[in-house]
Amino acid sequence: MNQIRIAISTWTIVLVLLSQSFTGFCQGTNAGLKLPQGFTAKKIIDTSGKARHLSVLPGGLIYVKMARPWQGKGILMLRENDKGEVAVVDGFSNYGGTGIYIKNGYLYASSNEEVFRYQLGEDGRVINPDKPERIITGLKMGRQHETKSIVLDNDGNIYVNIGMPTNSCQEKDRQPGSMGIPGCPLLDSAGGIWQFRCDKPDQTYKDGIRYATGLRNVVGLDWNTQNNTLFVMQHGRDQLHDLFPALYTQKQSAEVPAECMYMIRKGDNAGFPFIYYDQVQGKKILAPEYGGDGKKEGSKEYIDPVVAFPGHLAPNGLLFYTGSQFPERFRNGAFVAFHGSWNRTPEKQEGYYVVFVPFENGKPSGKWEVFADGFSGVSEVRSPRQARHRPCGLAQGPDGALYVTDDVKGAIYKIEYKQ
Template sequence: MKNIQSFALSLPALAVAGLMLLNSCSSNSGKSGGQDSTAKGATETSAGLTLPSGFTAVAVAENLGGPRHISVTPQGEIYVKLESPNNGKSVLLLHETNGKAEIKTGFGDYRGSGIRVKDGYLYTSSNEEVYRYKLNANNEVIDTSKRETVVTGLINRKQHEAKSFTLDDAGNLYVNIGAYSNSCQVKDREAGSMGQPGCPILDSAGGIWQFKAAKLNQTYKDGVRYATGLRNVVGLDWNKQENKLYVMQHGRDGLHDLFPAMYTTKQQAILPAECMYAINRGDNAGWPYIYYDQEQKKKILSPEYGGDGKKEGDSKFIDPVAAYPGHLAPNGLLFYTGDQFPAKYKNGAFIAFHGSWNRAPEPQAGYFVVFQPFKNGKADGKWEVFADGFSGSPENTAGGKAIHRPCGLAQGPDGSLYVTDDAKGTVYKISYKK
């Protein structure tokens, strides 16, 4: 992924496949332009990552057992949410000293992904609920047994069930409720099955719901469907510069498998785009009726609803502010507000791409963290690979056999960037020195 020379020199047998992969990832991506290659002067660090010149990475923790999202306190303590309990604990508090973080405590016995420190509380989520724990002045949980339920009864149909969330600065909580479907077919993922009229899934899923962060025991009836038409959002963040919610959607699968007369296997591998959306209340991103084709730079009507790969979708659906190659699985989104990194990164977005599993017969792709430049609160310019090497080798990337898979992102009080890996349980800390 880094450049053609490295593919050609280190992996002759896959040179052609590498070139195809680069071509698929270098097409212009929506309003933000296309991809820049990994920044010049990239260096290999002791943590095995390739980063722009001047950056270093250390693995501050390892073998944690499936860390998903992460939050770092102003004191530098690290809260990690495990996808499922490890030794009966799914929330870990780590204390970092001299580049190594040790587990101070663990609590919680529920599956899920979300975790945030905000306004004196630690917020976490299961696959059906959002909780909070009261923090002391040092942002430590006062009593782990006193878990308060903020939201309960969210739908969980065992597909896209993780309830990722973020919070704004006005006391609001935004929760992703993923669609329990690929494309709202009458028979999910069955070739030729058409879309359900009106897509009833959207009544309780396939969007972002807004709740009050300080109110307990809320249900659907207490919340607001803030945005709809989003298949599944794992990475989301509040853009403080623009005072707006931003989300990364996981695009649909199976265009060729479900409609082989309309799509080739290559089109299925690279389409549709993984999209970044800037969300206002009431927005509709169009799932399942449309998808965004980064090659044509258009919203395309889904085949389940009468599309043929060329017909454009309804203009009422919002456009993405940036678009990326298909099936890379954006699991983390962070707007960088620190001062440690060079000025170009200030207020831009980091995105953790967990990596693909469904690009065959094309090479698999992703398993990296990218940087999307912003200017005046808007996506501006080409995205670039910021941190690569998580997979372990180009062969691992192409074969979908990554050793590490980036998932969650957090900013430390000193401006360092933390990245979780939910495959081997590593937490990386990326820093910059002039």
């Protein structure tokens, strides 16, 4: 009997160990990400830098913009071979930043004050990396929302986000009870999208057009080729409860205002800082700095978002999927990379995932859904420092794969569909 008990105990230990090993193996698949059925993911590289936006070319070339120069290089050139192995093969530029975009034989990249372009050779490599052409200079940069994201249309124009260097245009920034500066004069050079020519050197504000205003800060943006229109993701304002505790509870402040996707036409005004969009009420609400109480509606002259996500998720990447690798329902839809919140206390932090929004004829056609989750590496995030990875940039590969950057440890993920 004792021998039987010993045998049973031994097998119990073996089964537990096997179970733990199998669980660990499962958790290690897909680079730790949770994906829809049929999709796979792998982490193709860790650069140890802060990888922001990226572009992927045929032949396995990947260009990555770094928030700060990594080993002295602000732009990294990676090469992916036929086996899916990736290595850093080159780097150039001595400036950090976010924006990078490739079109018509040129690579465009932004610092926090300027935009440059580099000519590409037939092999996709930059011809003269040490002598870029500066096409835009003198852009406003503050201590907040200083990064410049970029995108090009099909008519020779480049669009640049210039974020508002404050939270909500208060007379004393982020100070409880401080009211808004009348008219918010900062909007003359920030808080919107500016349009410039993509081939004219040394342009300044006077050469550009304020294409859209009333946008607090846009990091993710993309050009929708279905309706030839610019789409942007706005970072909503912070600290409603902290600044106006008599008007907002902590829970309200954790959930509102929405992170908004806007379809932008020339001359549009999204209303910041005078209003914010409350996705719970489904209304544009007058900001407390300008006389609001959390219920008064704002002016109808301001545009509505086409999608209103929960508050404080920090959308840093936007990409319209035009490839054929993913199932048909993903065609022409939008992927959004949410970097993750820091200010949803006392609620848990949210975001740290990539979502998908279905589109039809250039407009959202259904509810958004979480597409890739698990970047944070923990079951619950109470502080952003707990997150091991935070999604930032999105790019589509020539074969239709989806690439996602992480600006905590510089990882790049490749997501593919394999039936």
